[in-house]
Amino acid sequence: MGTTEKGEQMPATGTKTLQRKFRGRGKGSAQPISPISKEEKAEKKLQRVGPFGKLLLHLKLLGPGLITGASDDDPSGIGTYSQTGATLGFTQLWTALASFPLMVAIQEICARIALHTGNSLTELIRKNFPKPVLYFCVALLFLANTVNLGADLGAMAAACQLVLGLPFLAWLAGITVLSAVLQIFLDYQKYARLLRLLTLSLLAYVLVVFVTPLDWRELLRGTLVPSVSFKREYLLNLVAILGTTISPYLFFWQTNQTIEEKIADGKVTPAERREVTHVELKWMRTDVVSGMLLSNLIMWFIMATAASSLFLHGVTKVESALEAARALEPVAGRLSSLVFAAGIVGTGLLAVPILAGSAAYAVAETFELRKGLYRKLHEAPGFYAAVAVATIAGFLMNLAGINPIKALYYSAVLNGVVAPPLLVMIMLISRNPAIMRDKVNSRLSGALGWATTVVMTLATLGLLASLVP
Numbered sequence: 001m002g003t004t005e006k007g008e009q010m011p012a013t014g015t016k017t018l019q020r021k022f023r024g025r026g027k028g029s030a031q032p033i034s035p036i037s038k039e040e041k042a043e044k045k046l047q048r049v050g051p052f053g054k055l056l057l058h059l060k061l062l063g064p065g066l067i068t069g070a071s072d073d074d075p076s077g078i079g080t081y082s083q084t085g086a087t088l089g090f091t092q093l094w095t096a097l098a099s100f101p102l103m104v105a106i107q108e109i110c111a112r113i114a115l116h117t118g119n120s121l122t123e124l125i126r127k128n129f130p131k132p133v134l135y136f137c138v139a140l141l142f143l144a145n146t147v148n149l150g151a152d153l154g155a156m157a158a159a160c161q162l163v164l165g166l167p168f169l170a171w172l173a174g175i176t177v178l179s180a181v182l183q184i185f186l187d188y189q190k191y192a193r194l195l196r197l198l199t200l201s202l203l204a205y206v207l208v209v210f211v212t213p214l215d216w217r218e219l220l221r222g223t224l225v226p227s228v229s230f231k232r233e234y235l236l237n238l239v240a241i242l243g244t245t246i247s248p249y250l251f252f253w254q255t256n257q258t259i260e261e262k263i264a265d266g267k268v269t270p271a272e273r274r275e276v277t278h279v280e281l282k283w284m285r286t287d288v289v290s291g292m293l294l295s296n297l298i299m300w301f302i303m304a305t306a307a308s309s310l311f312l313h314g315v316t317k318v319e320s321a322l323e324a325a326r327a328l329e330p331v332a333g334r335l336s337s338l339v340f341a342a343g344i345v346g347t348g349l350l351a352v353p354i355l356a357g358s359a360a361y362a363v364a365e366t367f368e369l370r371k372g373l374y375r376k377l378h379e380a381p382g383f384y385a386a387v388a389v390a391t392i393a394g395f396l397m398n399l400a401g402i403n404p405i406k407a408l409y410y411s412a413v414l415n416g417v418v419a420p421p422l423l424v425m426i427m428l429i430s431r432n433p434a435i436m437r438d439k440v441n442s443r444l445s446g447a448l449g450w451a452t453t454v455v456m457t458l459a460t461l462g463l464l465a466s467l468v469p
Contacts, residue, residue, distance in 0.1 A: 039283040062196065062287050064257035067354070068107060068250050069291025070199035073298045074351030075155035075344050076148055078205075079318075080244045081299050084237055085306025086318040086327070090215075090222030092237065093307070096300035097223060099245050102455065103292040105448030106423065109430045109441065110251050111284050114258035116439040118270030121255040121422075122365035124429050133421075138362045140418045145249050145359040146390050148415070149352055150397030153179075156348035157398070159341040162325065175348070176395040183353045184377055184384050191373060195353075201346020202294065204339050205301045208328075211336050214308045222307070223300065235462060239416070242459040245299065246452065248418045249358040251426060256361045258284070263374050309336075352391070360386035416460040423453040 039061060073081075084092050114120060119127075125134050157171035182191065229235075259273065267273045305328075310318060315327045325341040357373065364371035364383040371383035427449050430441045441449065 039280045040277060058286070061283055062290055063261055064254055065107065065111065065284070065287035065289070065291035066199060066294065067195045067257065067291065067350070068254050069103075069288075069293070069295035070202055070298075070347070071253070071351045071354040072103075072245060072247065072250060072295045073202055073205075073302075073347055074148070074355075075152045075159075075348045077244045077299070078302055078344060078347065079155070080240050081302040082306045082310075083318045084241060085303040085308075086310040087316050088234065088237060089307045089311040090218045090304075091227040091229070091234070092241065093219065093222035093300060093303055094224070094226040095238065095241050096296045096303065098226070099242065099299075100292060100296045101448055102452040103246060103295065104289055105445060106246065106426065106452050107250065107254050107292060108285060108288045109426060109445060109449050110254040111258045111288055112281070112439070113426070113430055113436070114255040114273075115262075115276045115280065115284060116274060116436055118259070118262075118267075118273030120259055120361065120365055121252055121426070121429075122362045124435065125425055126366060126368075128429065128432075128435065129425060133425075134366060137418060137422060137425075138366045141248050141252070141362055142359045142386075142390065144415050144418060145355045146393045147397065148249075149355040149390060150394030150402075152348045152352050152355070153394050154398045156345050156352075159325065159344040159348075163338055163341050163345075172395065172398055175352075176391060179349065179352045179356070180388055180391045183357060183373070183387055195350060198346055198350040199294070201343055201350065202298045204343030204346065205298050205305065208305050208336050208339050208343075209301055211339070212305050212309050212328075214304065215312070219304050219308070239459045239462050242456060243416045243419070245295070246419060246456055247415050248422050249355055249415075251422060252358040252362055253354050254288075256358070260373055263372065305336075305340075352394075353387075356387045356390040356394075359390045360384070416456075416464075420453065420457040420460050423449075423456055427453055 110121065113124065117124060122134075122138065125137065153172060153176055156175050157168050160166070160171040160175070161168050182194065186194070262273045267275070306318065310316070310327050318327055325337050325344065328337045328340055360383050361371055363369075363386040364380070367382070369382035370380040372380060375383070377384050427441075427446070429435055430449065431446060433440055
């Protein structure tokens with residue numbers, strides 16, 4: 001059994017890739033051989049396959065970036081986008097276009113930090129910032145994720161009740177147990193494939209468009225021509241969109257899953273993970289861009305559907321994803337309502353484990369506990385306990401009679417408070433030669449990253465200002 005840099009034993013239950021990397025280089029040698037990554041294998045295959053084969057290879061290699069982007073369209077996000085279209089019509093469709101480069105910039109920086117340092121975001125904050133800053137950020141992240149998770153569980157249970165009947169509590173309990181069991185007991189490779197498969201649930205919102213009459217002229221105008229208003233409702237909704245699309249849990253999940261993928265390739269220690277090739281960086285960027293593009297396209301489709309159906313028919317008060325599904329039925333038909341509700345369940349199954357997982361990673365890394373979805377339960381009990389606590393707390397929130405709309409709102413507030421300081425830390429880490437060596441941000445990456453930080457800071461100040469009576 002091998003050891004990590006801290007002397008931890010690697011899991012004996014690990015995959016063949018972990019064992020393969022410790023083959024000796026010569027007689028009596030214990031020096032590890034750096035395994036060939038799946039990206040490099042795919043690059044060689046590209047030369048031997050046709051167009052369809054190349055497409056399949058690209059889809060197969062999409063992972064952390066795709067899953068992160070898809071999870072951004074969780075039930076709470078769906079509720080925000082539905083409310084945007086219903087209350088403001090076509091006037092904020094342009095935000096789907098404007099937020100795309102900002103999301104790509106930050107998630108690419110997070111993935112690159114993980115690749116070049118071999119460490120996650122929490123580990124780097126712990127090593128390079130004061131402990132009180134770390135504890136403050138992780139505590140707020142855990143709280144915000146738990147509230148968001150609880151709201152998502154409630155929305156999923158209500159959507160199942162709408163489509164299939166049965167009591168709300170039965171669905172709530174079943175979905176909660178299913179989410180926890182999959183994350184705790186399913187092998188990481190199978191779990192990652194399941195998450196990739198669940199991203200297909202987002203296609204429900206593409207299908208809704210084809211069964212809903214759309215005003216394409218207004219849609220294109222609202223998308224390509226920004227409409228700016230200084231009315232309170234417009235600005236508050238703009239803040240809500242930014243808080244929903246650029247959320248702190250995405251930063252943590254991106255770095256941790258990037259590392260998990262490298263561990264699956266046999267790169268167990270931070271030193272081994274720092275050996276990043278140009279090919280791996282290229283595929284990482286493809287993955288991130290694909291995920292953020294999917295996220296923003298679905299965001300646009302949801303707002304477009306709500307604007308073209310609900311807004312134009314005078315249904316201007318939608319406060320949750322489930323309300324949007326119900327409101328669609330008399331306007332666009334039963335099929336649209338059912339597809340919309342089914343999408344809530346699928347995206348929730350994708351987002352809930354990511355919310356719980358990103359919080360668990362942050363807690364485990366803060367206290368230097370063993371962590372990782374590639375580990376078995378007995379190898380990382382503290383990590384999986386954090387997953388269970390976050391999930392159970394979200395479940396209990398629904399039993400406490402907390403208003404789900406207020407829960408989503410306060411979750412957005414917490415995410416807004418946490419995001420700017422985390423973005424500052426991310427940018428400071430990514431431009432620090434002592435941490436990144438010669439792999440610091442390029443001028444373009446740095447400019448987009450700081451622009452995102454400024455925009456989110458202004459959004460947070462606006463959100464906090466709105467809370468003042």
